[in-house]
Amino acid sequence: MKNIPCLDLKGQHEQIKAEIFDAFQKVYEKTAFSGGPFVQQFETEFAEYVGVKHSIGVSNGTTALHLAMLSLGIGPGDEVIIPGNTFIATAWGPSHAGATPVFVDCDPDTWQIDINKIEDKIGPKTKAIIGVHLYGQPFDVDRVKAICEKYKLVFVEDAAQAQGARYKNSVVGKFGDMACFSFYPGKNLGACGEAGGITTNSDEYTHHLHSLRNHGSHHRYHHDEIGYNYRMGGLEGASLSVKLKYLDTWNNRRREIAVLYNKGITNPKIKLQKQEDWSDGVHHIFVVTVDDRDGLVKHLADNNITAAFHYPVPCHLQKAYSHLGYKKGDLPNSEYLADHCVSLPMYPELSDEQISLVIKTVNEF
Ligand SMILES: Cc1ncc(COP(=O)(O)O)c(C=O)c1O
Incomplete structure (x- = not known):
């Protein structure tokens, strides 16, 4: 594929x-x-x-x-x-x-x-x-x-x-x-x-x-x-x-894809974003976390799936803000996310076949 x-x-x-x-x-x-x-x-x-x-x-x-x-x-x-x-x-x-x-x-x-x-x-x-x-x-x-x-x-x-x-x-x-x-x-x-x-x-x-x-x-x-x-x-x-004019239709397709990912991804190594009852999001980016990030990204790439990171360096540790004196450990959850996040393909035009392939590949990891 x-x-x-x-x-x-x-x-x-x-x-x-x-x-x-x-x-x-x-x-x-x-x-x-x-x-x-x-x-x-x-x-x-x-x-x-x-x-x-x-x-x-x-x-x-x-x-x-x-x-x-x-x-x-x-x-x-x-x-x-x-x-x-x-x-x-x-x-x-x-x-x-x-x-x-x-x-x-x-x-x-x-x-x-x-x-x-x-x-x-x-x-x-x-x-x-x-x-x-x-x-x-x-x-x-x-x-x-x-x-x-x-x-x-x-x-x-x-x-x-x-x-x-x-x-x-x-x-x-x-x-x-x-x-x-x-x-x-x-x-x-x-x-x-x-x-x-x-x-x-x-x-x-x-x-x-x-x-x-x-x-x-x-x-x-x-x-x-x-x-x-x-x-x-x-x-x-x-x-x-x-x-x-198309925004709601496109967002609804993103919601559908998110439901398929959330239901389909059952690999215990993968953590999904918690959804609150009052939140009806539009899944601009679909992020998961995994301990072995390099391993997952390589496995996805070996199966022709490109992943991304959002975002690999948290704001407080950016060089641009070094003058503010933050250090590693100050915001541990943000730092964990930065080191372990992986964004899976997400856009309304993904086909059902492509979505199934992403889910299968993630579950096989
Ligand atoms: C959360 C957030 N805030 C602000 C911006 C800035 O928007 P722009 O890239 O249009 O300047 C972005 C863009 O990526 C964003 O994701």
Whole structure:
């Protein structure tokens, strides 16, 4: 059988090629390449999809996090609590704003931020918590929100990996002061290009975000503050409008694949991510852990299956944050995960035959 990659974007883009090209043609004819009507249309559609008042399109998920921090008033001297196991960009948000990320360990079974460990990290400088719906699985929003209310902290969701995931039957992206999304091509909802977004119910934050992403300006050549060029492109916005129509169908197929993996993988050497009752995730990445990671990855490769690691180095041990003084052993569950995680192939276009082969190969290990 042909190699089964961990992620393959080709199948999906072949299916919708005509629609995407048609959308691109419309952008081209209007020369609406930066911001403009196609971005606005996607913003309206995405806000409606999430169930919030506003969606603000930006250039990627990292700039979304940066602007979220700035518009929420977070800056130098402030601390922002985030999980230790997430993609590094969650930490870039506070860092780019001049604040300091403070890393909290993950739960050993759900691999989401360990909520019991958050309060120990709250001090006089703490201003915000960014919860991450990691791998497309919601974290326990109500419990994190309760901590934010108790300590008067700002609450941000990093929903970069979780477009369409449901927490207690409600789509994520509306529970905090703001939520940040990445529409990187490999995401469940990915643009044909780089893109990101912020959702919020606040008119005031939205007004500020519109200025911040556009050189600190509401009126051309009048700049009220130091701003950024973080606008979303028209081609990206138009491609997202096409793809948003398919998001639930694609997510449901990911859910089906996750059920097949969770039921089918019975090898006692393999540990699966614990699913909470209230979590209806969208399985952006399907992670398992195994003691002999090299052995499993080689066995998969020998059977033409490509695996990946999300993520092999936890944030607190990244060289970029060595100045913060963390050391090995500080966040043991995140470190275990980093050393033992393996991501199995996960994308809606996987065939039943490919899924069966992955399950059989993992069980034979
Ligand atoms: C959890 C998380 N946050 C933020 C980002 C940043 O998004 P982008 O790559 O669009 O800048 C990503 C992207 O991979 C992510 O996975």
